[in-house]
Amino acid sequence: MKRVSESCQVLDELADDAYQHLLVARRSDTLPWRRLYTEASLMRTLADLMLQRIPDEATIELCIARLDRILVIAGAPGADRRELVLLLISKIQKDHLPSEPFRCLSPSTLVPSLDVAAVLVLAGPNAVPRHGQPPSISVFQRRLRHEPFLLPGFASDWPAMNEHPWRSLEYLRSVAGRGRIVPVEVGGDYRTDDWTQELIAWESFLDSLDETQRRDQRIVYMAQHNILDQFPSLRADIIVPDYAYTSLSPPSGYPQYRPPANDEQLVINAWLGPKGTVSPGHTDPYFNLYAQIVGRKTVWLAPPSASAHMYPYPPPVSAAPADSVHNPATNNLEPSMSNTTKVDVFCDRTNESRFAMFWEKVVPTALSVTLEPGDVLFFPPGWWHAMRSEDTSFSVSMWF
Incomplete structure:
Protein backbone atom coordinates (compact mmCIF):
# COMPACT_ATOMS: atom_id res chain seq x y z
CA MET A 1 0.00 0.00 0.00
CA LYS A 2 2.89 2.31 0.79
CA ARG A 3 4.36 1.67 -2.66
CA VAL A 4 1.05 2.51 -4.31
CA SER A 5 0.84 5.74 -2.33
CA GLU A 6 4.37 6.67 -3.34
CA SER A 7 3.60 5.90 -6.97
CA CYS A 8 0.52 8.14 -6.84
CA GLN A 9 2.65 10.94 -5.41
CA VAL A 10 5.17 10.55 -8.25
CA LEU A 11 2.36 10.70 -10.82
CA ASP A 12 0.99 13.87 -9.19
CA GLU A 13 4.45 15.43 -9.31
CA LEU A 14 4.92 14.49 -12.96
CA ALA A 15 1.55 16.00 -13.92
CA ASP A 16 2.28 19.18 -11.97
CA ASP A 17 5.74 19.49 -13.50
CA ALA A 18 4.27 19.09 -16.99
CA TYR A 19 1.62 21.71 -16.24
CA GLN A 20 4.22 24.22 -15.03
CA HIS A 21 6.19 23.75 -18.24
CA LEU A 22 3.03 24.23 -20.30
CA LEU A 23 2.51 27.64 -18.69
CA VAL A 24 5.77 28.99 -20.10
CA ALA A 25 6.51 26.85 -23.18
CA ARG A 26 6.09 28.19 -26.69
CA ARG A 27 3.18 26.64 -28.58
CA SER A 28 5.53 24.67 -30.85
CA ASP A 29 7.29 23.11 -27.84
CA THR A 30 4.30 21.91 -25.84
CA LEU A 31 3.64 18.43 -27.25
CA PRO A 32 6.03 16.48 -24.96
CA TRP A 33 4.62 18.22 -21.89
CA ARG A 34 1.01 17.72 -23.00
CA ARG A 35 1.69 14.03 -23.50
CA LEU A 36 3.36 13.72 -20.10
CA TYR A 37 0.45 15.51 -18.44
CA THR A 38 -2.00 13.20 -20.21
CA GLU A 39 -0.24 9.93 -19.36
CA ALA A 40 0.47 10.84 -15.72
CA SER A 41 -3.11 12.01 -15.16
CA LEU A 42 -4.58 8.91 -16.81
CA MET A 43 -2.48 6.57 -14.68
CA ARG A 44 -3.28 8.55 -11.53
CA THR A 45 -7.01 8.30 -12.27
CA LEU A 46 -6.84 4.55 -12.86
CA ALA A 47 -4.93 4.14 -9.62
CA ASP A 48 -7.61 6.03 -7.69
CA LEU A 49 -10.35 3.85 -9.16
CA MET A 50 -8.48 0.60 -8.44
CA LEU A 51 -7.47 1.49 -4.88
CA GLN A 52 -11.07 1.68 -3.67
CA ARG A 53 -13.41 -1.16 -4.43
CA ILE A 54 -16.34 1.22 -4.25
CA PRO A 55 -14.89 4.75 -4.64
CA ASP A 56 -16.56 7.46 -2.60
CA GLU A 57 -18.26 10.38 -4.35
CA ALA A 58 -15.39 12.78 -3.62
CA THR A 59 -12.91 10.43 -5.32
CA ILE A 60 -15.22 9.98 -8.28
CA GLU A 61 -15.61 13.72 -8.77
CA LEU A 62 -11.84 14.17 -8.44
CA CYS A 63 -11.27 11.53 -11.13
CA ILE A 64 -13.72 13.13 -13.56
CA ALA A 65 -12.21 16.57 -12.96
CA ARG A 66 -8.72 15.18 -13.58
CA LEU A 67 -9.87 13.64 -16.85
CA ASP A 68 -11.52 16.90 -17.90
CA ARG A 69 -8.24 18.69 -17.22
CA ILE A 70 -6.56 16.34 -19.70
CA LEU A 71 -9.03 17.50 -22.36
CA VAL A 72 -8.92 21.19 -21.46
CA ILE A 73 -5.27 21.70 -20.52
CA ALA A 74 -3.43 19.14 -22.63
CA GLY A 75 -5.85 18.27 -25.42
CA ALA A 76 -5.30 14.53 -24.81
CA PRO A 77 -2.59 14.00 -27.47
CA GLY A 78 -1.56 10.50 -28.47
CA ALA A 79 -3.16 7.53 -30.17
CA ASP A 80 -6.81 7.22 -29.09
CA ARG A 81 -6.14 9.16 -25.89
CA ARG A 82 -9.06 11.56 -26.35
CA GLU A 83 -11.43 8.64 -26.99
CA LEU A 84 -10.07 6.84 -23.93
CA VAL A 85 -10.56 9.90 -21.70
CA LEU A 86 -14.16 10.39 -22.90
CA LEU A 87 -14.88 6.68 -22.48
CA LEU A 88 -13.55 6.72 -18.92
CA ILE A 89 -15.64 9.76 -18.02
CA SER A 90 -18.76 8.14 -19.44
CA LYS A 91 -18.14 4.84 -17.63
CA ILE A 92 -17.40 6.52 -14.30
CA GLN A 93 -20.58 8.58 -14.59
CA LYS A 94 -22.66 5.57 -15.57
CA ASP A 95 -21.33 3.42 -12.71
CA HIS A 96 -21.14 6.01 -9.94
CA LEU A 97 -22.90 9.28 -10.89
CA PRO A 98 -25.93 8.38 -13.01
CA SER A 99 -28.24 11.15 -14.13
CA GLU A 100 -31.69 11.32 -15.69
CA PRO A 101 -31.88 11.60 -19.49
CA PHE A 102 -33.18 14.86 -20.91
CA ARG A 103 -36.92 15.12 -21.50
CA CYS A 104 -38.09 18.26 -23.24
CA LEU A 105 -41.18 19.04 -21.19
CA SER A 106 -41.12 22.54 -19.72
CA PRO A 107 -37.42 23.21 -19.15
CA SER A 108 -35.98 26.24 -17.42
CA THR A 109 -34.15 28.44 -19.91
CA LEU A 110 -30.99 30.50 -20.08
CA VAL A 111 -33.02 33.47 -21.36
CA PRO A 112 -36.44 33.56 -19.65
CA SER A 113 -37.55 36.62 -21.64
CA LEU A 114 -35.98 39.02 -24.10
CA ASP A 115 -35.77 42.73 -23.48
CA VAL A 116 -36.99 44.13 -26.78
CA ALA A 117 -35.60 47.61 -26.13
CA ALA A 118 -33.53 49.01 -28.97
CA VAL A 119 -29.81 48.23 -28.88
CA LEU A 120 -27.52 51.17 -29.67
CA VAL A 121 -24.00 50.86 -31.06
CA LEU A 122 -22.51 54.32 -31.08
CA ALA A 123 -19.30 53.41 -32.89
CA GLY A 124 -20.83 51.52 -35.82
CA PRO A 125 -23.19 53.61 -37.97
Whole structure:
Protein backbone atom coordinates (compact mmCIF):
# COMPACT_ATOMS: atom_id res chain seq x y z
CA MET A 1 0.00 0.00 0.00
CA LYS A 2 2.89 2.31 0.79
CA ARG A 3 4.36 1.67 -2.66
CA VAL A 4 1.05 2.51 -4.31
CA SER A 5 0.84 5.74 -2.33
CA GLU A 6 4.37 6.67 -3.34
CA SER A 7 3.60 5.90 -6.97
CA CYS A 8 0.52 8.14 -6.84
CA GLN A 9 2.65 10.94 -5.41
CA VAL A 10 5.17 10.55 -8.25
CA LEU A 11 2.36 10.70 -10.82
CA ASP A 12 0.99 13.87 -9.19
CA GLU A 13 4.45 15.43 -9.31
CA LEU A 14 4.92 14.49 -12.96
CA ALA A 15 1.55 16.00 -13.92
CA ASP A 16 2.28 19.18 -11.97
CA ASP A 17 5.74 19.49 -13.50
CA ALA A 18 4.27 19.09 -16.99
CA TYR A 19 1.62 21.71 -16.24
CA GLN A 20 4.22 24.22 -15.03
CA HIS A 21 6.19 23.75 -18.24
CA LEU A 22 3.03 24.23 -20.30
CA LEU A 23 2.51 27.64 -18.69
CA VAL A 24 5.77 28.99 -20.10
CA ALA A 25 6.51 26.85 -23.18
CA ARG A 26 6.09 28.19 -26.69
CA ARG A 27 3.18 26.64 -28.58
CA SER A 28 5.53 24.67 -30.85
CA ASP A 29 7.29 23.11 -27.84
CA THR A 30 4.30 21.91 -25.84
CA LEU A 31 3.64 18.43 -27.25
CA PRO A 32 6.03 16.48 -24.96
CA TRP A 33 4.62 18.22 -21.89
CA ARG A 34 1.01 17.72 -23.00
CA ARG A 35 1.69 14.03 -23.50
CA LEU A 36 3.36 13.72 -20.10
CA TYR A 37 0.45 15.51 -18.44
CA THR A 38 -2.00 13.20 -20.21
CA GLU A 39 -0.24 9.93 -19.36
CA ALA A 40 0.47 10.84 -15.72
CA SER A 41 -3.11 12.01 -15.16
CA LEU A 42 -4.58 8.91 -16.81
CA MET A 43 -2.48 6.57 -14.68
CA ARG A 44 -3.28 8.55 -11.53
CA THR A 45 -7.01 8.30 -12.27
CA LEU A 46 -6.84 4.55 -12.86
CA ALA A 47 -4.93 4.14 -9.62
CA ASP A 48 -7.61 6.03 -7.69
CA LEU A 49 -10.35 3.85 -9.16
CA MET A 50 -8.48 0.60 -8.44
CA LEU A 51 -7.47 1.49 -4.88
CA GLN A 52 -11.07 1.68 -3.67
CA ARG A 53 -13.41 -1.16 -4.43
CA ILE A 54 -16.34 1.22 -4.25
CA PRO A 55 -14.89 4.75 -4.64
CA ASP A 56 -16.56 7.46 -2.60
CA GLU A 57 -18.26 10.38 -4.35
CA ALA A 58 -15.39 12.78 -3.62
CA THR A 59 -12.91 10.43 -5.32
CA ILE A 60 -15.22 9.98 -8.28
CA GLU A 61 -15.61 13.72 -8.77
CA LEU A 62 -11.84 14.17 -8.44
CA CYS A 63 -11.27 11.53 -11.13
CA ILE A 64 -13.72 13.13 -13.56
CA ALA A 65 -12.21 16.57 -12.96
CA ARG A 66 -8.72 15.18 -13.58
CA LEU A 67 -9.87 13.64 -16.85
CA ASP A 68 -11.52 16.90 -17.90
CA ARG A 69 -8.24 18.69 -17.22
CA ILE A 70 -6.56 16.34 -19.70
CA LEU A 71 -9.03 17.50 -22.36
CA VAL A 72 -8.92 21.19 -21.46
CA ILE A 73 -5.27 21.70 -20.52
CA ALA A 74 -3.43 19.14 -22.63
CA GLY A 75 -5.85 18.27 -25.42
CA ALA A 76 -5.30 14.53 -24.81
CA PRO A 77 -2.59 14.00 -27.47
CA GLY A 78 -1.56 10.50 -28.47
CA ALA A 79 -3.16 7.53 -30.17
CA ASP A 80 -6.81 7.22 -29.09
CA ARG A 81 -6.14 9.16 -25.89
CA ARG A 82 -9.06 11.56 -26.35
CA GLU A 83 -11.43 8.64 -26.99
CA LEU A 84 -10.07 6.84 -23.93
CA VAL A 85 -10.56 9.90 -21.70
CA LEU A 86 -14.16 10.39 -22.90
CA LEU A 87 -14.88 6.68 -22.48
CA LEU A 88 -13.55 6.72 -18.92
CA ILE A 89 -15.64 9.76 -18.02
CA SER A 90 -18.76 8.14 -19.44
CA LYS A 91 -18.14 4.84 -17.63
CA ILE A 92 -17.40 6.52 -14.30
CA GLN A 93 -20.58 8.58 -14.59
CA LYS A 94 -22.66 5.57 -15.57
CA ASP A 95 -21.33 3.42 -12.71
CA HIS A 96 -21.14 6.01 -9.94
CA LEU A 97 -22.90 9.28 -10.89
CA PRO A 98 -25.93 8.38 -13.01
CA SER A 99 -28.24 11.15 -14.13
CA GLU A 100 -31.69 11.32 -15.69
CA PRO A 101 -31.88 11.60 -19.49
CA PHE A 102 -33.18 14.86 -20.91
CA ARG A 103 -36.92 15.12 -21.50
CA CYS A 104 -38.09 18.26 -23.24
CA LEU A 105 -41.18 19.04 -21.19
CA SER A 106 -41.12 22.54 -19.72
CA PRO A 107 -37.42 23.21 -19.15
CA SER A 108 -35.98 26.24 -17.42
CA THR A 109 -34.15 28.44 -19.91
CA LEU A 110 -30.99 30.50 -20.08
CA VAL A 111 -33.02 33.47 -21.36
CA PRO A 112 -36.44 33.56 -19.65
CA SER A 113 -37.55 36.62 -21.64
CA LEU A 114 -35.98 39.02 -24.10
CA ASP A 115 -35.77 42.73 -23.48
CA VAL A 116 -36.99 44.13 -26.78
CA ALA A 117 -35.60 47.61 -26.13
CA ALA A 118 -33.53 49.01 -28.97
CA VAL A 119 -29.81 48.23 -28.88
CA LEU A 120 -27.52 51.17 -29.67
CA VAL A 121 -24.00 50.86 -31.06
CA LEU A 122 -22.51 54.32 -31.08
CA ALA A 123 -19.30 53.41 -32.89
CA GLY A 124 -20.83 51.52 -35.82
CA PRO A 125 -23.19 53.61 -37.97
CA ASN A 126 -23.42 51.22 -40.94
CA ALA A 127 -25.47 48.03 -41.02
CA VAL A 128 -23.96 44.69 -41.97
CA PRO A 129 -25.40 43.56 -45.36
CA ARG A 130 -28.13 40.93 -45.05
CA HIS A 131 -28.96 38.05 -47.39
CA GLY A 132 -32.46 36.67 -46.98
CA GLN A 133 -31.52 33.68 -49.12
CA PRO A 134 -28.17 31.96 -48.57
CA PRO A 135 -25.89 32.70 -51.53
CA SER A 136 -24.58 29.86 -53.67
CA ILE A 137 -21.08 28.53 -53.02
CA SER A 138 -19.82 30.01 -56.29
CA VAL A 139 -21.22 33.47 -55.48
CA PHE A 140 -19.70 33.25 -52.01
CA GLN A 141 -16.28 32.30 -53.42
CA ARG A 142 -16.29 34.92 -56.18
CA ARG A 143 -17.91 37.96 -54.57
CA LEU A 144 -19.05 37.72 -50.98
CA ARG A 145 -16.04 36.31 -49.15
CA HIS A 146 -14.32 39.70 -49.01
CA GLU A 147 -16.67 41.48 -46.58
CA PRO A 148 -19.01 40.64 -43.69
CA PHE A 149 -22.59 39.59 -44.33
CA LEU A 150 -25.51 38.26 -42.28
CA LEU A 151 -27.66 35.19 -42.94
CA PRO A 152 -30.79 35.83 -40.83
CA GLY A 153 -32.29 32.66 -39.38
CA PHE A 154 -29.81 30.42 -41.22
CA ALA A 155 -29.37 28.17 -38.15
CA SER A 156 -33.04 28.12 -37.13
CA ASP A 157 -33.47 24.45 -38.05
CA TRP A 158 -30.36 23.21 -36.22
CA PRO A 159 -31.00 20.68 -33.42
CA ALA A 160 -29.44 23.19 -31.00
CA MET A 161 -32.41 25.46 -31.70
CA ASN A 162 -35.09 22.77 -31.53
CA GLU A 163 -35.09 19.17 -30.27
CA HIS A 164 -31.79 19.61 -28.38
CA PRO A 165 -32.34 23.18 -27.18
CA TRP A 166 -29.21 24.91 -25.93
CA ARG A 167 -31.49 27.44 -24.24
CA SER A 168 -32.53 24.65 -21.84
CA LEU A 169 -30.54 24.35 -18.62
CA GLU A 170 -31.77 20.78 -18.21
CA TYR A 171 -30.44 19.81 -21.62
CA LEU A 172 -27.05 21.42 -21.03
CA ARG A 173 -26.75 19.58 -17.72
CA SER A 174 -27.79 16.24 -19.18
CA VAL A 175 -25.49 16.41 -22.19
CA ALA A 176 -22.43 16.66 -19.94
CA GLY A 177 -23.42 14.44 -17.06
CA ARG A 178 -22.42 15.03 -13.46
CA GLY A 179 -19.01 16.06 -12.18
CA ARG A 180 -17.70 17.92 -15.24
CA ILE A 181 -15.54 21.05 -15.13
CA VAL A 182 -15.00 23.76 -17.76
CA PRO A 183 -12.63 26.71 -18.26
CA VAL A 184 -14.09 30.18 -17.75
CA GLU A 185 -12.97 33.78 -17.71
CA VAL A 186 -13.76 35.75 -14.57
CA GLY A 187 -14.21 39.48 -15.14
CA GLY A 188 -15.96 41.54 -17.76
CA ASP A 189 -12.94 42.44 -19.93
CA TYR A 190 -9.64 40.62 -20.34
CA ARG A 191 -7.81 43.97 -20.63
CA THR A 192 -8.45 44.76 -16.95
CA ASP A 193 -6.26 43.81 -13.99
CA ASP A 194 -9.01 41.91 -12.15
CA TRP A 195 -9.54 39.52 -15.07
CA THR A 196 -8.51 35.91 -14.50
CA GLN A 197 -9.24 32.35 -15.63
CA GLU A 198 -10.54 29.40 -13.63
CA LEU A 199 -11.73 25.82 -14.03
CA ILE A 200 -15.15 25.47 -12.38
CA ALA A 201 -17.91 22.89 -12.19
CA TRP A 202 -20.16 22.93 -15.27
CA GLU A 203 -23.26 22.82 -13.08
CA SER A 204 -22.03 25.78 -11.02
CA PHE A 205 -21.35 27.72 -14.19
CA LEU A 206 -24.86 27.03 -15.48
CA ASP A 207 -26.27 28.10 -12.11
CA SER A 208 -24.41 31.40 -12.49
CA LEU A 209 -26.29 31.97 -15.77
CA ASP A 210 -29.70 31.08 -14.31
CA GLU A 211 -31.23 34.33 -13.11
CA THR A 212 -33.39 32.42 -10.63
CA GLN A 213 -30.36 30.65 -9.07
CA ARG A 214 -27.57 33.20 -9.41
CA ARG A 215 -25.67 33.96 -6.22
CA ASP A 216 -22.20 34.82 -7.52
CA GLN A 217 -22.12 38.44 -8.69
CA ARG A 218 -18.89 38.00 -10.61
CA ILE A 219 -19.07 38.01 -14.41
CA VAL A 220 -18.20 34.46 -15.45
CA TYR A 221 -17.78 33.79 -19.16
CA MET A 222 -16.87 30.67 -21.13
CA ALA A 223 -15.00 32.17 -24.08
CA GLN A 224 -13.28 30.55 -27.07
CA HIS A 225 -13.57 27.02 -25.69
CA ASN A 226 -14.20 23.96 -27.83
CA ILE A 227 -16.92 22.57 -25.59
CA LEU A 228 -18.20 20.55 -28.55
CA ASP A 229 -14.99 18.54 -28.31
CA GLN A 230 -15.28 18.18 -24.53
CA PHE A 231 -19.00 17.27 -24.68
CA PRO A 232 -19.21 15.44 -28.05
CA SER A 233 -23.00 15.15 -28.05
CA LEU A 234 -23.18 18.90 -28.65
CA ARG A 235 -21.30 18.53 -31.96
CA ALA A 236 -24.32 16.83 -33.52
CA ASP A 237 -26.49 19.80 -32.50
CA ILE A 238 -24.93 22.17 -35.05
CA ILE A 239 -24.58 21.94 -38.82
CA VAL A 240 -21.38 23.48 -40.16
CA PRO A 241 -22.27 25.51 -43.29
CA ASP A 242 -20.75 24.35 -46.57
CA TYR A 243 -19.03 27.75 -46.87
CA ALA A 244 -16.54 26.55 -44.23
CA TYR A 245 -15.20 23.88 -46.62
CA THR A 246 -14.47 26.10 -49.62
CA SER A 247 -10.65 26.31 -49.12
CA LEU A 248 -10.45 30.06 -49.71
CA SER A 249 -7.28 31.83 -50.76
CA PRO A 250 -5.87 34.72 -48.67
CA PRO A 251 -7.89 37.94 -49.01
CA SER A 252 -6.13 41.03 -50.36
CA GLY A 253 -6.47 42.80 -47.02
CA TYR A 254 -4.93 39.92 -45.08
CA PRO A 255 -2.29 38.17 -47.25
CA GLN A 256 -0.82 36.30 -44.26
CA TYR A 257 -3.94 34.15 -43.93
CA ARG A 258 -3.45 30.41 -43.50
CA PRO A 259 -6.27 27.94 -42.70
CA PRO A 260 -6.27 26.13 -39.34
CA ALA A 261 -3.56 23.48 -39.19
CA ASN A 262 -5.77 20.58 -38.07
CA ASP A 263 -6.96 17.83 -40.43
CA GLU A 264 -10.38 19.38 -40.95
CA GLN A 265 -8.95 22.90 -41.34
CA LEU A 266 -11.75 23.99 -39.05
CA VAL A 267 -11.78 25.24 -35.44
CA ILE A 268 -15.09 25.39 -33.58
CA ASN A 269 -15.36 27.33 -30.34
CA ALA A 270 -18.25 28.18 -28.05
CA TRP A 271 -19.02 31.41 -26.21
CA LEU A 272 -21.45 31.30 -23.29
CA GLY A 273 -22.01 34.05 -20.76
CA PRO A 274 -24.41 36.47 -19.10
CA LYS A 275 -25.89 39.72 -20.33
CA GLY A 276 -23.32 42.48 -20.55
CA THR A 277 -20.35 40.26 -21.38
CA VAL A 278 -17.95 42.05 -23.74
CA SER A 279 -15.19 40.85 -26.03
CA PRO A 280 -13.10 43.96 -26.79
CA GLY A 281 -12.17 44.90 -30.33
CA HIS A 282 -9.58 42.52 -31.80
CA THR A 283 -8.65 40.62 -34.95
CA ASP A 284 -8.50 36.89 -35.69
CA PRO A 285 -6.42 35.17 -38.39
CA TYR A 286 -9.23 33.07 -39.90
CA PHE A 287 -12.46 33.35 -41.86
CA ASN A 288 -15.30 33.19 -39.36
CA LEU A 289 -18.88 31.89 -39.47
CA TYR A 290 -20.42 33.06 -36.21
CA ALA A 291 -23.72 31.44 -35.22
CA GLN A 292 -25.98 32.88 -32.54
CA ILE A 293 -27.89 30.10 -30.75
CA VAL A 294 -29.30 31.62 -27.55
CA GLY A 295 -30.01 35.27 -26.74
CA ARG A 296 -28.84 38.30 -28.69
CA LYS A 297 -25.34 39.61 -29.29
CA THR A 298 -24.24 42.91 -30.82
CA VAL A 299 -21.22 42.73 -33.12
CA TRP A 300 -19.08 45.69 -34.17
CA LEU A 301 -16.80 45.35 -37.22
CA ALA A 302 -14.14 47.40 -39.01
CA PRO A 303 -11.98 46.44 -42.01
CA PRO A 304 -8.25 45.59 -41.86
CA SER A 305 -7.53 49.01 -43.38
CA ALA A 306 -8.61 50.54 -40.05
CA SER A 307 -5.63 48.99 -38.23
CA ALA A 308 -3.51 52.14 -38.38
CA HIS A 309 -6.11 53.99 -36.31
CA MET A 310 -7.24 51.26 -33.87
CA TYR A 311 -4.74 52.07 -31.08
CA PRO A 312 -3.69 48.45 -30.53
CA TYR A 313 -1.65 47.29 -27.58
CA PRO A 314 2.08 47.43 -28.30
CA PRO A 315 3.95 44.46 -29.77
CA PRO A 316 5.49 41.92 -27.39
CA VAL A 317 8.64 42.70 -25.45
CA SER A 318 11.02 39.82 -26.10
CA ALA A 319 12.86 40.40 -22.82
CA ALA A 320 9.72 39.96 -20.72
CA PRO A 321 9.41 36.51 -19.15
CA ALA A 322 6.36 34.68 -20.48
CA ASP A 323 5.00 33.86 -17.04
CA SER A 324 4.99 37.53 -16.00
CA VAL A 325 2.36 38.54 -18.54
CA HIS A 326 -1.17 38.84 -17.18
CA ASN A 327 -3.03 40.77 -19.86
CA PRO A 328 -3.49 38.64 -23.01
CA ALA A 329 -4.09 41.80 -25.01
CA THR A 330 -0.33 42.47 -24.86
CA ASN A 331 0.21 39.32 -26.95
CA ASN A 332 3.57 38.40 -25.48
CA LEU A 333 2.91 34.69 -26.02
CA GLU A 334 0.98 34.58 -29.31
CA PRO A 335 1.29 37.97 -31.07
CA SER A 336 0.26 36.50 -34.42
CA MET A 337 -3.01 35.12 -33.08
CA SER A 338 -4.57 38.24 -31.64
CA ASN A 339 -4.46 42.01 -31.81
CA THR A 340 -6.52 43.99 -29.34
CA THR A 341 -7.46 47.67 -29.30
CA LYS A 342 -7.37 49.98 -26.29
CA VAL A 343 -10.58 51.64 -27.52
CA ASP A 344 -13.94 50.68 -26.00
CA VAL A 345 -15.98 50.66 -29.19
CA PHE A 346 -19.27 50.34 -27.28
CA CYS A 347 -18.81 53.41 -25.08
CA ASP A 348 -20.04 56.92 -25.68
CA ARG A 349 -17.65 59.54 -27.08
CA THR A 350 -16.27 60.74 -23.74
CA ASN A 351 -12.82 59.45 -24.71
CA GLU A 352 -12.95 60.96 -28.20
CA SER A 353 -9.95 63.23 -27.63
CA ARG A 354 -7.80 60.32 -26.41
CA PHE A 355 -8.49 58.17 -29.48
CA ALA A 356 -9.21 60.95 -31.96
CA MET A 357 -8.10 59.10 -35.09
CA PHE A 358 -10.36 56.15 -34.23
CA TRP A 359 -13.43 58.39 -34.17
CA GLU A 360 -12.36 60.34 -37.24
CA LYS A 361 -11.08 57.53 -39.50
CA VAL A 362 -12.53 54.21 -38.27
CA VAL A 363 -16.07 54.97 -37.16
CA PRO A 364 -17.32 56.13 -40.59
CA THR A 365 -16.35 52.75 -42.10
CA ALA A 366 -17.47 50.55 -39.19
CA LEU A 367 -20.37 48.10 -39.35
CA SER A 368 -22.68 46.76 -36.67
CA VAL A 369 -25.43 44.21 -36.25
CA THR A 370 -27.38 42.67 -33.40
CA LEU A 371 -27.60 38.92 -33.91
CA GLU A 372 -30.86 37.18 -33.06
CA PRO A 373 -31.13 33.45 -32.21
CA GLY A 374 -30.58 31.48 -35.42
CA ASP A 375 -28.58 34.18 -37.22
CA VAL A 376 -25.18 33.41 -38.76
CA LEU A 377 -22.62 36.16 -39.41
CA PHE A 378 -19.68 35.79 -41.79
CA PHE A 379 -16.56 37.95 -41.72
CA PRO A 380 -13.05 37.53 -43.20
CA PRO A 381 -9.70 37.31 -41.36
CA GLY A 382 -8.10 40.53 -40.21
CA TRP A 383 -11.41 42.33 -39.64
CA TRP A 384 -11.60 44.09 -36.30
CA HIS A 385 -14.58 42.92 -34.27
CA ALA A 386 -16.02 43.38 -30.81
CA MET A 387 -18.95 41.57 -29.19
CA ARG A 388 -21.47 42.51 -26.49
CA SER A 389 -24.11 40.14 -25.10
CA GLU A 390 -27.51 41.81 -24.87
CA ASP A 391 -28.96 38.79 -23.03
CA THR A 392 -27.51 35.58 -21.65
CA SER A 393 -25.86 34.42 -24.85
CA PHE A 394 -24.65 31.15 -26.36
CA SER A 395 -22.74 31.45 -29.65
CA VAL A 396 -20.52 29.26 -31.81
CA SER A 397 -17.63 30.48 -33.96
CA MET A 398 -16.39 28.36 -36.85
CA TRP A 399 -12.91 29.40 -37.99
CA PHE A 400 -11.79 28.12 -41.37
